[in-house]
Amino acid sequence: MSYTWNFGEIWKYKEVFLEGSVITMELTVLICFFGTLLGLGIALLERTNNRWIRIPLRLYIDVTRAVPVLVLLIWLYYCIPIFTGLGLDSFATALIALSINMSPFASEIIRSAIESIPKGQYESGQVLGFTKLQTMFRIILPQAVKQMIPNMVSLYITMLKFTSLASVIAVNELLHVGNTLISNTYRPLEVYTTVALVYIALVIPLTYLSKRLERGVSIGKVAV
Amino acid sequence: MKKKKNQAKLSVSLLGKTNGKREEPPLLEIKDLSKDYSDKPVLKDISFTLNDNEILGVIGPSGAGKSTLLRCISRLEDSTKGNMFFEGGEHGANSDIGIVFQDLQLWPHRTVLQNIIDTLIHVKRYKKEKAIDIGKGLLRQFDLQDKENEYPKDLSGGEKQRVAIARALATNPKLLLLDEITSSLDPELIHELLYYIRSLSKQGKSMVVVSHHMGFIRQLADRVIFLENGAIIEENNAEELFRNPKNERTKKFIEKNLVGML
Numbered sequence: 001m002s003y004t005w006n007f008g009e010i011w012k013y014k015e016v017f018l019e020g021s022v023i024t025m026e027l028t029v030l031i032c033f034f035g036t037l038l039g040l041g042i043a044l045l046e047r048t049n050n051r052w053i054r055i056p057l058r059l060y061i062d063v064t065r066a067v068p069v070l071v072l073l074i075w076l077y078y079c080i081p082i083f084t085g086l087g088l089d090s091f092a093t094a095l096i097a098l099s100i101n102m103s104p105f106a107s108e109i110i111r112s113a114i115e116s117i118p119k120g121q122y123e124s125g126q127v128l129g130f131t132k133l134q135t136m137f138r139i140i141l142p143q144a145v146k147q148m149i150p151n152m153v154s155l156y157i158t159m160l161k162f163t164s165l166a167s168v169i170a171v172n173e174l175l176h177v178g179n180t181l182i183s184n185t186y187r188p189l190e191v192y193t194t195v196a197l198v199y200i201a202l203v204i205p206l207t208y209l210s211k212r213l214e215r216g217v218s219i220g221k222v223a224v
Numbered sequence: 225m226k227k228k229k230n231q232a233k234l235s236v237s238l239l240g241k242t243n244g245k246r247e248e249p250p251l252l253e254i255k256d257l258s259k260d261y262s263d264k265p266v267l268k269d270i271s272f273t274l275n276d277n278e279i280l281g282v283i284g285p286s287g288a289g290k291s292t293l294l295r296c297i298s299r300l301e302d303s304t305k306g307n308m309f310f311e312g313g314e315h316g317a318n319s320d321i322g323i324v325f326q327d328l329q330l331w332p333h334r335t336v337l338q339n340i341i342d343t344l345i346h347v348k349r350y351k352k353e354k355a356i357d358i359g360k361g362l363l364r365q366f367d368l369q370d371k372e373n374e375y376p377k378d379l380s381g382g383e384k385q386r387v388a389i390a391r392a393l394a395t396n397p398k399l400l401l402l403d404e405i406t407s408s409l410d411p412e413l414i415h416e417l418l419y420y421i422r423s424l425s426k427q428g429k430s431m432v433v434v435s436h437h438m439g440f441i442r443q444l445a446d447r448v449i450f451l452e453n454g455a456i457i458e459e460n461n462a463e464e465l466f467r468n469p470k471n472e473r474t475k476k477f478i479e480k481n482l483v484g485m486l
Contacts, residue, residue: 124329127298127321128395129347138346142333 003189010190013181020177021198027094027173028160034099035159036152039106043114044136046107061104070165073097077169094166102159109155113148114140153210157203164199174198249312251276251430252297252399257306259292259454266292268455270306274399274432279425281445281462282434285477289454290434291326294401297432298323311398322392326404328384330376330391337363337372340391348395362390366420382413386420399430406437414440438481442466450474 042061045053064072077093080086088096117140125135167176178195182188250273259267267289274280282290295301297308298321310320331339337359344355363369366386376384385405392400402421406414414437421444425431435441441448441462448465450458450473458465458474469475 118327118329120325120327120329121331123300124325124331127300127323128343128391130343134346138342139331143331146333 005190006187007190007194009185009187010181010194013185016177016181017174017194017198020172020174021202023091023171023177024160024163024173025202027091027098027163027166027171028156030095031098031102031159031163032156034095035102035155036106036110038099038103039108039110042103042107043110046111047114061107064100065104067101069098069101069162070168072101073165073169090166090169090171093169094163094171098159098162098166101162102155105155106152109148109151110144113144113151116147117143150210150214153206153213157206157210160203160206161199248276249309250274251278251311252432253307253309253312254297255307255309257293257296257308258304259289259296259301260304266454267296267303268453270451270454270456272449272456272459274430276398276430277425277428278447279431279433279445281441281448282432282451283436283438283441283448283477283481284451284457288451290451291403292454293451294323294403294432294434297321297399298401320397321399321401322395322397323401324385324388324392324403324405326407328388328405330384330388332376335373335375336368336379336387339376339387340394343391343394358394359390362393365423366390381408382416385409385413385417389420389424393424393429399432400424402431402433402435404434404436406435406440418443436481438466438478450477452477 042057045057048054067075073094076097077090080088080093080096121139121143122135125139130138163171163173164175166173167179170176174195178191181191185191252274254273255271257267257270258265270293272280282293284290292301296303300323331342334342337356340362341352341355341359344350344358345352348355350358360369360372363372366389368383368386368390371379371383371387376387379387388405389400389402406417409417418440421431421433425444433441433444445462448460448462449456450465450469450471452473458469458471460470465474466478469478
């Protein structure tokens with residue numbers, strides 16, 4: 001059995017793929033922004049000794065890590081309107097679900113980077129009269145960011161690939177655009193191959209960036 | 225003219241006495257200070273005073289509690305018992321006491337000048353221009369003016385030490401605590417450091433200096449405390465303590481560490 005490939009048919013829809021890629025990138029950037037912000041919040045709150053903060057936080061981390069991202073996505077899509085009466089569109093739902101999914105992983109990366117900074121750096125701020133918050137944001141985090149960059153970029157790449165799951169709730173990202181095209185072109189193999197190639201084109205530069213940053217960080221890491 | 229001045233001084237001091245004016249309290253007074261780490265005593269009933277413009281050296285074997293003592297004075301550690309008075313009152317504000325750590329703890333992501341002025345800008349809320357003026361003044365004082373835009377990793381050991389001291393001095397503290405700052409320096413750099421610290425002393429800065437380097441302490445300190453197992457074994461003026469230690473343990477310690485004499 002032989003199959004005749006016909007990418008010429010797909011090429012006609014290049015603008016559609018481009019639009020899908022733009023939506024994929026927009027969604028990725030927003031997820032990474034909010035996921036990192038949530039992760040930072042969790043990492044900082046986890047350092048408190050207040051159990052009224054720690055217990056709910058632990059619960060949030062355990063639950064969000066246990067629920068598969070696809071289940072979370074679908075659950076939020078159908079349940080948010082029932083619970084809140086708000087009719088969120090599919091893009092916003094995907095953004096919320098994937099940001100929530102990302103947050104405990106981001107917090108883990110941030111937490112371990114913060115913990116890698118020597119205790120003496122905290123004390124240097126403390127003896128000079130910096131508040132705890134100033135010490136964290138002016139002394140510790142700027143150094144921790146350097147440590148967390150490689151792992152964080154890897155997480156961002158994972159989230160970029162996870163955006164394809166948003167196709168199940170009809171977000172017009174790359175995979176969903178491809179699925180729609182199949183019904184127009186009847187060329188599923190060409191469509192999925194193209195979708196895969198576009199993902200590769202988006203991910204590979206990021207992978208190289210991550211490796212470059214990792215090298216840069218290890219070269220720049222000098223004990224003081 | 226000079227005579228007149230002296231007469232004026234005398235009359236002021238007599239005036240003070242006749243008015244029943246109280247004597248100036250010491251800069252730092254420590255009374256029965258003890259510190260336990262999970263029930264293990266690290267400092268036992270430490271008492272001493274430090275006057276204005278005085279340098280107190282603290283010597284003793286490893287684990288004697290020297291660094292813990294400095295950490296208690298700088299309030300990085302809470303003492304288990306005892307009192308500390310700064311200028312006769314409750315222990316003063318953070319900016320009254322500067323500390324230089326053994327491992328310096330410079331901020332690697334900030335330039336030399338930023339390491340010095342960050343405290344002035346973010347803690348003391350000085351205008352940036354004023355902070356830069358003070359910072360550059362300190363860099364000149366420590367011969368680091370050509371290093372202001374460099375990062376700590378690009379400095380030599382001696383330069384890092386000087387930046388750490390300059391950073392601790394940025395807020396113009398009355399008391400400077402120096403914790404084993406000679407530990408990573410070769411003899412030539414120790415001499416250099418001695419020169420800079422002496423110049424601080426000439427400016428009237430009071431200091432508590434912890435060092436394993438006997439020569440450094442002998443040349444620098446006015447008074448010396450010998451600490452062992454968390455307790456003060458002997459306290460005397462520097463020359464007397466090194467030349468003629470009263471306590472047998474002090475004598476043995478100094479003999480053992482003679483190699484460290486300059």
